[in-house]
Structures are given as C-alpha cells and as structure tokens.
Amino acid sequence: MEKNQPNTANHGLNMSHYWMPFTANKQFKTSPRMLVSAEGMHYTDIDGNSVLDATAGLWCCNAGHGRSEISEAVSKQIHDMDYAPSFQLGHPLAFELADKLCQLSPAGLDHVFFTNSGSESVDTALKMALAYHRANGQSTRTRFIGRELGYHGVGFGGISVGGIGNNRKTFSQQLLQGIDHLPHTLDITNNAFSRDLPPHGIEKAEILEQLITLHGAENIAAVIVEPMSGSAGVILPPAGYLARLREITQKHGILLIFDEVITAFGRVGEAFASQRWNVTPDIITAAKAINNGAIPMGAVFVSNTIHDTCMDAPEGMIEFFHGYTYSGHPVAAASALATLAIYENEQLFARAKSLESYFEQAVHSLKGLPNVIDIRNTGLVGGIQFSPSDKGVGKRGYGIFDHCFRHGTLVRATGDIIALSPPLIVEKSHIDQMVNSLADAIVAVG
Ligand SMILES: Cc1ncc(COP(=O)(O)O)c(C=O)c1O
Numbered sequence: 001m002e003k004n005q006p007n008t009a010n011h012g013l014n015m016s017h018y019w020m021p022f023t024a025n026k027q028f029k030t031s032p033r034m035l036v037s038a039e040g041m042h043y044t045d046i047d048g049n050s051v052l053d054a055t056a057g058l059w060c061c062n063a064g065h066g067r068s069e070i071s072e073a074v075s076k077q078i079h080d081m082d083y084a085p086s087f088q089l090g091h092p093l094a095f096e097l098a099d100k101l102c103q104l105s106p107a108g109l110d111h112v113f114f115t116n117s118g119s120e121s122v123d124t125a126l127k128m129a130l131a132y133h134r135a136n137g138q139s140t141r142t143r144f145i146g147r148e149l150g151y152h153g154v155g156f157g158g159i160s161v162g163g164i165g166n167n168r169k170t171f172s173q174q175l176l177q178g179i180d181h182l183p184h185t186l187d188i189t190n191n192a193f194s195r196d197l198p199p200h201g202i203e204k205a206e207i208l209e210q211l212i213t214l215h216g217a218e219n220i221a222a223v224i225v226e227p228m229s230g231s232a233g234v235i236l237p238p239a240g241y242l243a244r245l246r247e248i249t250q251k252h253g254i255l256l257i258f259d260e261v262i263t264a265f266g267r268v269g270e271a272f273a274s275q276r277w278n279v280t281p282d283i284i285t286a287a288k289a290i291n292n293g294a295i296p297m298g299a300v301f302v303s304n305t306i307h308d309t310c311m312d313a314p315e316g317m318i319e320f321f322h323g324y325t326y327s328g329h330p331v332a333a334a335s336a337l338a339t340l341a342i343y344e345n346e347q348l349f350a351r352a353k354s355l356e357s358y359f360e361q362a363v364h365s366l367k368g369l370p371n372v373i374d375i376r377n378t379g380l381v382g383g384i385q386f387s388p389s390d391k392g393v394g395k396r397g398y399g400i401f402d403h404c405f406r407h408g409t410l411v412r413a414t415g416d417i418i419a420l421s422p423p424l425i426v427e428k429s430h431i432d433q434m435v436n437s438l439a440d441a442i443v444a445v446g
Contacts, residue, residue, distance in 0.1 A: 060293025234383025
C-alpha cells in the first residue's frame with residue numbers, strides 16, 4: 001500500500017504504520033478483527049457485531065468490561081493528580097494499594113514492588129534474586145533455571161528463562177548467560193483428558209536435582225516457573241510437582257519464583273495459584289488482572305526475608321538500583337484499588353471456584369470432536385489441543401480462533417491449542433455459548 005493511503009476496506013483507517021505485537025501483521029491487515037467497545041461479557045467489533053469474551057481480553061479483565069467503578073476511579077485520579085514522580089517521592093494510593101495487595105498475597109510475602117507489565121515484573125524478580133543473594137553474602141549465586149515452554153514475557157531476562165523456541169531463536173546470541181531449563185510438564189501420552197491437575201509427571205521436578213548437581217547450588221540464584229503455563233497452551237503442574245520444586249529449592253538455598261502474571265487475581269479460584277496449590281514461593285510476579293487490564297501495571301511480591309536483607313544498606317543509600325518512571329502510577333493504582341474492591345464486593349474468586357465444575361464439564365464435552373487430542377482445565381481456564389493440520393503447525397488453531405471470532409466468540413489460539421479464560425463474572429449460559437461456538441468451529445474448520 002502507498003504510504004498514507006487509507007485502505008477504505010478497513011473503515012478508512014491507514015493500517016500501514018502500526019507494527020502490531022505477536023500478530024501476523026500482513027494477514028491481519030488484509031482481514032482485520034477490530035474491537036471498538038466492551039461491556040460486561042462482550043466486546044463489540046467495528047461492524048457492530050457482539051463478541052462474547054471467552055478470554056478476559058488477554059487474561060486481564062477478570063471483573064468483566066466497562067466497570068464504572070474503575071473508570072470513575074481513573075477519571076477522578078487523573079483529575080486530582082495525573083502523575084507523581086516515583087523516585088524519592090510517593091503518593092498515598094501506591095502505599096494503600098501495596099497494603100491491600102499484601103492482605104491478599106500468601107503469608108510471608110508482605111512487600112510489593114510496582115512495575116508496568118508482566119515482562120517488567122519478571123525482569124524485576126530476577127534482579128531481586130541477584131540483589132538478595134549478593135546482600136546475603138552469596139554473590140556466586142547468579143544462575144537461573146527456567147522451564148521449557150515457559151513464558152515470562154519479552155524482556156531479555158524473560159526470554160532467557162522462558163522456553164518458547166520462537167520467542168528465543170532470533171535473539172539467541174544475546175540471551176542472558178548462565179541459564180538452564182527444566183523439562184516442561186506437558187504429557188499427552190499419559191495425561192490426556194485429565195481433569196484439573198494431571199496425575200503423572202511429578203518426577204519431572206527431580207530433574208532440578210540433576211541441574212543442581214551439574215551447576216552447583218552455590219551458583220544458582222533462582223528457579224522460575226509459571227504455576228500453570230497459560231501462554232504455551234494451558235499446561236498444568238502434575239499433582240505434587242510444585243511442592244517438590246519448593247522442597248528442592250529450599251533444601252539448596254535457591255529462591256523459587258512463581259510467575260503468576262495470568263494466574264493471580266482469581267483465575268484458578270483463589271487470589272493466587274500459590275494458595276490454590278498450597279505452595280509458597282519466595283517471589284511472585286503479577287500484572288494483568290491486578291487492575292482488570294485498565295491501565296498497564298504489574299507487581300512483584302517478595303518474601304520478608306528477601307525484602308529485609310535487601311533493605312540492609314547504609315542509611316540514606318538507595319537499597320535497590322531499579323525502578324520505573326511509572327512504578328505505582330497514581331492512575332494505575334487508583335484503577336487497581338477499584339478493581340480489588342470489585343473482586344471483594346462480588347466475591348469473584350469464590351465465584352470462579354463455584355463455577356469450576358460446570359466449566360470443566362462443558363470444556364470436556366468437546367472430547368471426541370475431530371482432531372481433539374487433549375483437553376485440560378483448572379479454575380476458569382480451559383485448554384483444548386488439536387493435532388496439527390496438513391497445512392502446518394498452528395493453522396488449525398488459528399482457523400478455529402478466526403471462525404469463532406467471525407461467529408461472535410473470542411477465544412485464544414496458541415499454536416494448535418485453544419485457551420478459554422473468561423471473565424470471572426461469566427454465567428453458565430455464556431459457558432454454554434463458548435463451548436457451542438467452539439464445537440461449531442472445530443467441525444467447520446475440520
Ligand atoms: C506468565 C506470564 N509472564 C509474563 C507475561 C508478560 O506480560 P506482559 O505482556 O504484560 O509483559 C505474560 C503474558 O502473557 C505471562 O503470561
């Protein structure tokens with residue numbers, strides 16, 4: 001297309017200048033999917049069609065869309081004080097929010113550092129792990145252990161500990177040094193169509209002992225995993241696996257980081273997945289649903305030991321040389337406080353738990369449809385995996401996603417896996433609609 005020539009097929013928009021993230025740009029621009037408004041469980045697209053949101057945006061909008069409590073809080077805050085510098089100055093809302101968040105976080109993780117995204121939360125957590133060991137007199141502990149298929153955002157730290165090939169390959173010569181990976185826990189041969197945590201695979205945690213023998217515990221700073229991998233396609237921890245990782249890390253003085261960017265704030269029926277699976281790490285990363293996706297914001301929760309050790313610097317010295325212009329941004333903080341109030345007033349985490357078995361039945365009803373090779377679920381998360389089509393890996397998943405969208409339901413495709421993660425305000429009738437829409441798409445796409 002000529003520069004600055006609007007493509008009239010696209011509602012008069014010039015599509016050429018925006019380089020879209022994690023998107024097949026050329027394909028999208030010939031056949032866009034454009035959203036213009038949102039309310040409750042639905043988006044409206046640019047042609048006026050209603051689209052049921054089966055993905056809470058991008059795992060963000062747990063309280064549903066168009067929440068006036070949030071928009072009013074944002075509007076008031078931007079009017080009262082649009083911005084406050086975050087270094088050597090504070091504002092009350094950031095402290096109030098930290099206080100509220102630490103009432104929700106697992107006991108012992110009573111300190112929070114604010115970021116603007118999941119990627120920044122991850123990089124912050126990795127830096128905190130290094131800072132802690134150094135302050136603790138163990139500065140040889142610099143290695144990190146991630147996991148295959150892990151997704152920890154797109155910063156250099158995050159892609160280095162992450163385990164998704166496509167996100168790493170282009171940058172492979174410049175990834176952080178001193179990283180190793182645990183094997184992933186996806187095992188369709190033994191665990192296909194399990195409900196909630198799969199029974200097989202706890203032994204994969206034992207590989208950590210091998211990596212520790214190989215590298216030396218005294219050289220390892222932290223292990224980072226998602227308690228449940230969302231982005232790689234809803235990969236669940238085998239029963240007992242997370243607890244075993246905790247035992248091994250604790251035994252060797254290695255920090256355990258849970259990346260809860262998608263699981264925090266009710267997705268699995270508790271405030272944090274750590275609470276659902278009763279395993280407390282040393283650091284938790286969060287973002288997304290912290291403020292219903294309204295304003296970019298992330299958070300890192302740290303143990304009292306890490307915090308107190310890092311604070312042990314001479315009076316008047318900055319203790320941690322790290323932070324963002326927008327850490328604890330007043331408008332983001334206002335939106336988060338309003339969001340947490342909704343979660344509490346409407347008991348949305350408990351609601352997710354109460355709908356879980358209905359949701360589980362519904363997604364597992366897709367078993368037996370063409371090319372469905374596995375279905376996984378926990379909380380209000382479902383993953384349906386398909387065999388790849390002859391046209392190539394990911395084509396079937398994309399086809400199903402696109403068909404669902406064009407027929408009024410937003411699902412998420414990762415390769416040949418479709419993920420469902422509806423807002424926690426979802427009704428049973430919406431769950432039925434999601435599953436029916438998926439069933440139609442699965443048959444139509446073939
Ligand atoms: C587990 C996990 N960590 C980190 C991120 C990165 O978050 P962001 O896209 O906000 O940087 C994501 C995003 O989906 C995620 O799922």
